[in-house]
Amino acid sequence: xxxxxxxxxxxxxxxxxxxxxxxxxxxxxxxxxxxxxxxxxxxxxxxxxxxxxxxxxxxxxxxxxxxxxxxxxxxxxxxxxxxxxxxxxxxxxxxxxxxxxxxxxxxxxxxxxxxxxxxxxxxxxxxxxxxxxxxxxxxxxxxxxxxxxxxxxxxxxxxxxxxxxxxxxxxxxxxxxxxxxxxxxxxxxxxxxxxxxxxxxxxxxxxxxxxxxxxxxxxxxxxxxxxxxxxxxxxxxxxxxxxxxxxxxxxxxxxxxxxxxxxxxxxxxxxxxxxxxxxxxxxxxxxxxxxxxxxxxxxxxxxxxxxxxxxxxxxxxxxxxxxxxxxxxxxxxxxxxxxxxxxxxxxxxxxxxxxxxxxxxxxxxxx
Amino acid sequence: xxxxxxxxxxxxxxxxxxxxxxxxxxxxxxxxxxxxxxxxxxxxxxxxxxxxxxxxxxxxxxxxxxxxxxxxxxxxxxxxxxxxxxxxxxxxxxxxxxxxxxxxxxxxxxxxxxxxxxxxxxxxxxxxxxxxxxxxxxxxxxxxxxxxxxxxxxxxxxxxxxxxxxxxxxxxxxxxxxxxxxxxxxxxxxxxxxxxxxxxxxxxxxxxxxxxxxxxxxxxxxxxxxxxxxxxxxxxxxxxxxxxxxxxxxxxxxxxxxxxxxxxxxxxxxxxxxxxxxxxxxxxxxxxxxxxxxxxxxxxxxxxxxxxxxxxxxxxxxxxxxxxxxxxxxxxxxxxxxxxxxxxxxxxxxxxxxxxxxxxxxxxxxxxx
Numbered sequence: 001x002x003x004x005x006x007x008x009x010x011x012x013x014x015x016x017x018x019x020x021x022x023x024x025x026x027x028x029x030x031x032x033x034x035x036x037x038x039x040x041x042x043x044x045x046x047x048x049x050x051x052x053x054x055x056x057x058x059x060x061x062x063x064x065x066x067x068x069x070x071x072x073x074x075x076x077x078x079x080x081x082x083x084x085x086x087x088x089x090x091x092x093x094x095x096x097x098x099x100x101x102x103x104x105x106x107x108x109x110x111x112x113x114x115x116x117x118x119x120x121x122x123x124x125x126x127x128x129x130x131x132x133x134x135x136x137x138x139x140x141x142x143x144x145x146x147x148x149x150x151x152x153x154x155x156x157x158x159x160x161x162x163x164x165x166x167x168x169x170x171x172x173x174x175x176x177x178x179x180x181x182x183x184x185x186x187x188x189x190x191x192x193x194x195x196x197x198x199x200x201x202x203x204x205x206x207x208x209x210x211x212x213x214x215x216x217x218x219x220x221x222x223x224x225x226x227x228x229x230x231x232x233x234x235x236x237x238x239x240x241x242x243x244x245x246x247x248x249x250x251x252x253x254x255x256x257x258x259x260x261x262x263x264x265x266x267x268x269x270x271x272x273x274x275x276x277x278x279x280x281x282x283x284x285x286x287x288x289x290x291x292x293x294x295x296x297x298x299x300x301x302x303x304x305x306x307x308x309x310x311x312x313x314x315x316x317x318x319x320x321x322x323x324x325x326x327x328x329x330x331x332x333x334x335x336x337x338x339x340x341x342x343x344x345x346x347x348x349x350x351x352x353x354x355x356x357x358x359x360x361x362x363x364x365x366x367x
Numbered sequence: 368x369x370x371x372x373x374x375x376x377x378x379x380x381x382x383x384x385x386x387x388x389x390x391x392x393x394x395x396x397x398x399x400x401x402x403x404x405x406x407x408x409x410x411x412x413x414x415x416x417x418x419x420x421x422x423x424x425x426x427x428x429x430x431x432x433x434x435x436x437x438x439x440x441x442x443x444x445x446x447x448x449x450x451x452x453x454x455x456x457x458x459x460x461x462x463x464x465x466x467x468x469x470x471x472x473x474x475x476x477x478x479x480x481x482x483x484x485x486x487x488x489x490x491x492x493x494x495x496x497x498x499x500x501x502x503x504x505x506x507x508x509x510x511x512x513x514x515x516x517x518x519x520x521x522x523x524x525x526x527x528x529x530x531x532x533x534x535x536x537x538x539x540x541x542x543x544x545x546x547x548x549x550x551x552x553x554x555x556x557x558x559x560x561x562x563x564x565x566x567x568x569x570x571x572x573x574x575x576x577x578x579x580x581x582x583x584x585x586x587x588x589x590x591x592x593x594x595x596x597x598x599x600x601x602x603x604x605x606x607x608x609x610x611x612x613x614x615x616x617x618x619x620x621x622x623x624x625x626x627x628x629x630x631x632x633x634x635x636x637x638x639x640x641x642x643x644x645x646x647x648x649x650x651x652x653x654x655x656x657x658x659x660x661x662x663x664x665x666x667x668x669x670x671x672x673x674x675x676x677x678x679x680x681x682x683x684x685x686x687x688x689x690x691x692x693x694x695x696x697x698x699x700x701x702x703x704x705x706x707x708x709x710x711x712x713x714x715x716x717x718x719x720x721x722x723x724x725x726x727x728x729x730x731x732x733x734x735x736x
Contacts, residue, residue, distance in 0.1 A: 010518050018596040032522070032671050121596040123668025125587055130422040196588055196667050199728070348522070349597050349670045356596075 007035060010348070014043050018121050018352050021362025025355065032347045037340050041333075044366035052326035057083050057293045058158055060326065064313075065152035067328065068364040070113050073106040073143070074306040076156035081237060082302025082313035083158050087295035092284040095160035096239045101173070101276050102146070102155060103304070104269040105139050108180070110307035111262045111269075112136045114359045118259060119191065121356040122200055128191070135183055138176055145169055158293060160286025173277060180270050188263055201256035205342040205354035208253060215338035218331050219309025220261045221358055225253035231305035243275050255357040262359075292321045299325075308332050308359050330364040369484040371395055395487050399476045406652075407619045411438050413653070414619075414660055421664035442612065450608040453516050460514030465606065465613035468507030471500045472620030479627045480555045482637050482644045493554040494542055497628055498535075501583065504621060505531040508592065508602050511614070515605035523592045523601035526671055530582055530589065533678035538579035540686035541572040544693040545632055558636035566633040567709045571689045571716040573633045575682050577658070580629065582678070584621040587663035591671055626655035681727055685719060 010027045013019035022043035028036035048067065052060045064075040077099055084091060091099075116132035140150045146165055147155040155162055191197060207217070212225035222229055230247040232240040248264030250257030295317040303312035309331025316325035335358045343351045371391060378387035412435060419426020427434035452461055478493040480486040490496050505527055512524020546552060548568070549560040566573035582589035593601040603614045630636055630651040639647035669677065692715060696708060 008518055008521075010522075017599060029522075031525075119667060123587065123590070123594055123596060124666065125418075125664055127418075127422045127664045130424055134423050194666065195724075196669060199673055200667060200670060347670055347672065349591075349594065349668075352597050 005030070012352065012355075013040075018356065019362075020117070020356075020360050021365075023360070023362050023365070025351070027348065027351060029348060032349075034343050034346055034348060034351050037343050037351070039336060039339065042366055044362045046367065048367045049326050049328060053322055053324065056321045057087075057295070057323065058289075058291070060323070061156060061158075062152065062154045065154055066363055067330065067367065068110075068306065068308060068311070068332065068361045069151060070361050071106045071110040071307045072151065072153045073102045073155060074110075074304060074311060076153065077103050077238075078302055078304045078306065078311045079313050080156045080158055080302075081304060082300055082315050083293070083295070085302050086298060086300035086315050086317055087158075087289075087293055089159045089289055090287055091159055091238075092287055093239070093281050094164075094283045095285045095287075097276050097280045098161050098165065098285065099156060100238055100240065100243070101273060101280075102143070102153075102161075104272050104276070105142060105173075107269045107307045108266055109136045109139045110359075111266050112139075114262055114307075115187070115191070115259065118255075118353070118356045118359075119197075121352050122197060128187075131187070135180070138179075142169065142172055142176065145172065157286055157289075159289040160284070162286075164285045170277060170280075173273065177270055177273055177277075181267065184263060184266055184270075192260070192263075198256065200350075200353060201259065201357075202254060203252070204255045204350050205346060205357065206252060206254045207338055207342050211338060211341055212253065215334070215341075217309070217335050217338050219305065219307070219335070220258055220265065221309065221335045221338070223247065224250035224257035224261045226251055231303055231310055235303070237302075237304055239276075239279075242279065243272050245272050255353055258357045258359075294319055294321055303329070306331055308361070308364070309335055328364075328367055330367065332358070332360045332362075333365040336360055336365060369486060369489060370482075371487060392487075399487060400473060403473055403476055403620060403623060404616075406623050407616050408438050410619045410623060410656060411441075411615075413656070417657070417660050418664045421661070445607075445612050445615075446609060448607045448611070450610065451605070453605050456516040456605065457514040460510045461605070462514075462610075464507050464511035464514055464602075465610045465617065466507070467510060468504045469613045469617035469620060471503045471507075472617055472624045474500045475624040475628065478554050479624075479631055480558055480636060481648055483555075483559075485645075486555055489553060489555055492552045494546065494552045494557070494632075497554070498539055498542070501621070501624060501628075502531060502535060504617065507617075511602040511606070515602070517605050519598040519600070519604045520602050522598050523594075523604075526591045527585075527602065529671065529675055530585070530591065533675045534579045534582040534589075534682070537575050537678060537682035537686040538583065540683070540690055541569075541575040541579065542632065544569050544572040544690055547690075547693050547697050554631050554636075558631055558638065561635035561638065563705055563709065564633060564635040568705060568712060569633075569689065569693060570713050571685060571719060572693070574716070574720075575686050575689065576633065577629060579678075579682060580625040581659065581662065582674070584625045585618070586622065586659050588666045588668050589674060590663075590668060591674060594668060622656060622659060623652070626652040626659070629655050681723055685723065688719060 007028050007030050010029050012025035012027060014022045014024045024040035026038040026040055027034050048063050052063055061076055061079060064079045065072040067075045112132040112135055116129035119128035120126060143153055144150050146169060147153050147163055207221065207225050209225050209227060212222050212227060226249055228247055228249050233247055245268045248261050248268065250261050297317060297319045299316040301312055301314045303310055310329065311331055312329035314327040314329065315323045318324040339355060339358065342354050346354065375387050375391040378391055415437065416426040416434065427437035430437040430440050452458055475497055477487045478490050478496055508527040509524045512520040545557060545565055549557050551557060585592045603611060606614055630648060634651045637644035637648040
C-alpha cells in the first residue's frame with residue numbers, strides 16, 4: 001500500500017546559518033528531495049540605486065562599497081570606470097596598474113572566502129573557513145596598508161586612486177605572492193582529494209551551457225559551465241590587455257567545477273599580480289577631476305569582471321552634479337536566477353551547497 | 368569478588384543487609400554519575416580547545432587558567448535562558464525527549480569495567496545490554512523532533528531514525544566477531560581475554576565499529592541531525608535552558624559512552640603496563656575521543672542517501688566478510704600464534720578496503736521530479 005505523503009514547505013532563511021546574509025529560500029520538499037524552490041529577496045534592500053541619484057558622482061563611491069562587501073575594491077573599480085567613460089576622464093597609468101593590483105588581490109580574498117563558506121556548507125565545521133580567513137587576513141592587511149580600511153575601502157577615485165601605495169607595500173605583496181601558490185596547492189590537495197567532498201560536489205547541481213547563457217549568468221558560474229567568457233579578455237578595460245593570463249573553463253558545470261574554476265582563477269590572479277607589479281610605472285596616481293563633476297548629457301555602461309561575475313554600472317547623466325539614473329548589474333542576483341534549474345530534484349543538503357556554489361553576497365543582490 | 372561486593376559486605380557489618388544492599392548500589396551509581404558528568408565537562412573543554420587548535424585559533428582562554436572555567440560559564444549562561452515550549456508542540460514529548468536521550472548515556476556505564484572487578488553490575492550479557500540501551504537515545508531524538516512542531520526538527524528526527532536503522536546492523540555484526548573469539552558477552556571477560564588488543568587482531572571489525580558508532584552518536588561526518596548549514600540545530604532547534612543542556616550533555620555523554628565501549632572492546636580496556644589501570648582506561652578513552660574530534664574538524668558531511676548507502680553497501684558487506692573470516696579463524700586455527708593472525712587480518716582488511724574504494728563510489732542522488 002503506498003503511503004500517503006505530503007510535501008512540506010521549508011524556509012531556509014531569512015535568518016539561517018547558510019543564507020549568506022538575509023535571504024529566504026522557500027523550498028518544497030518531498031521527504032528530503034527538493035521539488036520546488038522560490039527565492040524571496042529584498043530583506044537587505046537599502047535603496048542604493050535611488051540614494052545614488054541624490055549624491056554627487058564622487059559621493060557615490062562609498063555607496064558601492066556596500067554592494068558586494070566581500071569585494072569592495074572591485075565595486076569601486078566598476079563604478080569609477082563607468083563615470084570615467086561617461087565624463088571622458090583620462091586615468092594615469094600608475095593608477096590603472098594600482099587598480100588592477102587591488103582588483104586582483106580582491107579576487108583572491110573573495111575566492112578564499114568562497115571556498116571557506118562552501119566547505120562550511122558541506123559541513124566541514126569551520127576548519128577550512130578559518131584556514132582561508134588566515135590567508136584572507138594577509139591580503140586585508142595589505143589593503144589596510146594602502147587605504148586604512150579592511151572591509152569598505154573607498155579607495156578608487158574618479159580619475160585615479162585615493163592614496164599612493166606606501167614603500168613597504170610592494171615587498172609585502174611579493175611575499176604574499178610567493179606564499180600564495182604554496183597555500184593554494186596545499187588546499188587543493190586537501191580539498192580536491194577528499195572523497196566525501198568529491199561525492200558531495202561532482203555531478204551535483206549541473207548548470208548546462210545553454211541554460212547558463214540563457215540565465216545570463218556570468219563569472220565563474222558561467223565559466224564552470226564551459227563558456228569562455230571573461231570581461232577582462234572579451235572587453236579589456238584598464239590595463240588588462242597588457243597582462244598575460246588564461247581563463248580557466250570548467251567542463252560539466254557542477255558544484256565541483258565552480259569550485260575548481262575559482263581555484264584556478266586564484267592562480268591566474270597571482271600570475272596577473274606578478275606581472276602588474278613588474279610593470280608598475282612611476283608617476284601620478286590621480287588626474288585632475290573637478291569636485292562637482294558635471295558629465296555631458298549622455299549615458300554609459302562600465303563593466304568589469306568582478307570575482308562574482310560581470311559587475312556593471314549603467315549611468316545616465318543630465319549634466320547635473322548627480323547621476324540621473326544609477327543602475328547596478330549585480331552578478332550575484334543574475335546568477336541566482338539560474339538556481340531553480342540547478343536545485344530541483346536534488347536533496348535538501350545539496351540545495352544549500354548549490355546555493356553556496358554561486359557565491360552570493362546579499363548586499364549585492366538586494367542593493 | 369568485585370569492588371561493589373566488598374563494599375556491600377563492609378556495609379553489612381554496620382547495618383542490616385537489605386540497607387547495605389541498597390546503599391551500596393546508590394553510592395556506586397552516584398559515583399558513576401559524577402564520573403560521567405565530570406568527564407563530559409572535560410570533553411566539552413577539550414573539544415573547544417582542540418578544535419580551536421585544529422582551526423588555527425586559540426580556543427577559549429579567557430575564563431580561568433587556559434580557559435578551564437569556560438565550560439562552567441557556558442553552563443550558567445545556558446541555564447539562565449528562558450525555557451520555551453513551542454505553542455503547538457507536544458508538551459510531554461518535548462519535555463521527556465532530553466531525558467530519554469541523556470539517561471542511556473549514563474546507563475551504559477553500569478556494565479563498563481574501569482578496573483578488574485570495578486564494575487557496577489557484571490552482567491553476563493553486557494554487550495547486548497550496551498547495544499540495546501544505546502539505541503534508546505534515538506527514540507529521544509525522534510521525540511524531540513516530533514514534539515517540537517518544527518520542520519527542521521522533524522527532518523532531523525527522520526534522519527536520526529534512518530541513520531540508527533542503517534548503522535545498528537554493521538555495529539552489531541562487528542561486535543559478534545569479538546564474541547566469537549572471547550566466547551563471552553560480558554565486558555569484563557572481553558577485557559580479560561585481550562592479551563593483545565582486539566583492534567590489532569580484528570582491524571576491520573575495529574574500523575567498522577568505530578565508523579558505526581560515530582554514526583550512531585552523530586559525530587561528523589555523520590552529523591546530519593545537527594547539520595547546521597541545512598537544518599540549523601536539527602532536533603534541538605526548539606530547546607533552550609536546562610533541556611538544551613541535557614541534549615548537549617547527552618551528545619558528549621554518548622561520545623564518552625562510545626569511547627568507553629570502543630576502549631573496552633578493542634583497546635583492551637583498563638589493561639596496560641606501569642600506570643594504574645583506571646588511568647589507562649582514561650587515556651584510551653581520551654585517545655578515542657581525540658579521533659572523533661580530529662575527524663569532526665577535518666572532513667565534510669555526507670548527504671543522507673550517501674550515509675545510508677555507505678552503511679548498506681560498504682559497512683554491512685564488510686562486516687559480514689569480517690564475521691566470516693573471524694569465524695573461520697576461530698574454527699580452523701584456534702591455537703595459531705596471535706601475531707600471525709594480526710598480520711594476516713591487517714592484510715585482509717587492507718585488501719578489502721582498497722577493493723571497496725575502487726568498486727564503490729558514493730555519489731549520484733538526483734531524483735526526477
